[in-house]
Amino acid sequence: xxxxxxxxxxxxxxxxNTGATELKLELMPNxxxxxGSKNYLSWSRRVRLILGGKGVEHYLEEICxxxxxxxxxxxxxxxxxxxxxxxxxxxxxxxxxxxxxxxxRTASQIWxxxxxxxSRRAHVMMMMEIxxxxxxxxxxxxxxxxxxxxxxxxxxxxxxxxxxxxx
Numbered sequence: 552x553x554x555x556x557x558x559x560x561x562x563x564x565x566x567x568n569t570g571a572t573e574l575k576l577e578l579m580p581n582x583x584x585x586x587g588s589k590n591y592l593s594w595s596r597r598v599r600l601i602l603g604g605k606g607v608e609h610y611l612e613e614i615c616x617x618x619x620x621x622x623x624x625x626x627x628x629x630x631x632x633x634x635x636x637x638x639x640x641x642x643x644x645x646x647x648x649x650x651x652x653x654x655x656r657t658a659s660q661i662w663x664x665x666x667x668x669x670s671r672r673a674h675v676m677m678m679m680e681i682x683x684x685x686x687x688x689x690x691x692x693x694x695x696x697x698x699x700x701x702x703x704x705x706x707x708x709x710x711x712x713x714x715x716x717x718x
Contacts, residue, residue: 578605578635581643591669594643602636610636611662633658681708 579601585594602608609615610633617633618626636658641649651668652661685705690698 578602578639581639583643585644585648585665585669587645587648588669591665595666595670598640598643607632607636610658613659613663615659617657637661681705 581594581597581601583590583594583597585591599608599611602611615629618629620626633656637656640658640661641653644652648665652664655661655664685702688698688701688705
C-alpha cells in the first residue's frame with residue numbers, strides 16, 4: 552500500500568512541522584488495470600470509491616488546483632497528495648494507457664484526459680453488452696426468484712453509470 556502522512560482533521564496532504572495532528576492515508580491497490588474503453592467505467596468507479604473513501608477524490612476534479620505559493624504549507628500538502636495519487640493511478644493502467652498520460656503532472660489532468668478518451672465509448676459499449684446479456688436471459692426451469700434476481704442485477708448494471716454522475 553502507498554501511504555501518505557496527513558495534517559489535521561480533514562486536511563489531506565504531507566506531514567508538515569505545524570504541530571498538527573498526524574494521520575496516515577493508505578491507498579489500497581486497484582487490482583483492476585485500465586485497458587481502455589472496454590473497462591473504463593468499472594476502473595473509474597473503483598478509483599473513485601478508493602479515493603473517496605480516503606477523502607481525496609476531489610484531486611481528480613479540475614476544481615482542485617495547484618496553490619500559487621510554492622513555499623506555503625498549502626502547496627506542500629497539495630503537491631504531496633497529488634504526487635501520491637498520480638503514483639497510485641499509473642500502476643492501475645496498462646502500459647499502452649500509461650503512455651498517454653505519464654507525462655502529466657496532476658491527477659486531474661490524467662483523469663480528464665482518460666475520461667475524454669474512454670468514457671463515452673465505454674458507456675455505449677457497456678450498455679450494448681448488458682442489453683445483449685439481458686436479451687439472452689431465460690428462466691429455463693430456474694426458480695422465479697433466481698431469474699428475477701439476474702434480471703434485476705443486469706438492470707442495475709445498465710443504469711449504474713448514469714447514477715454514478717448524479718449529484
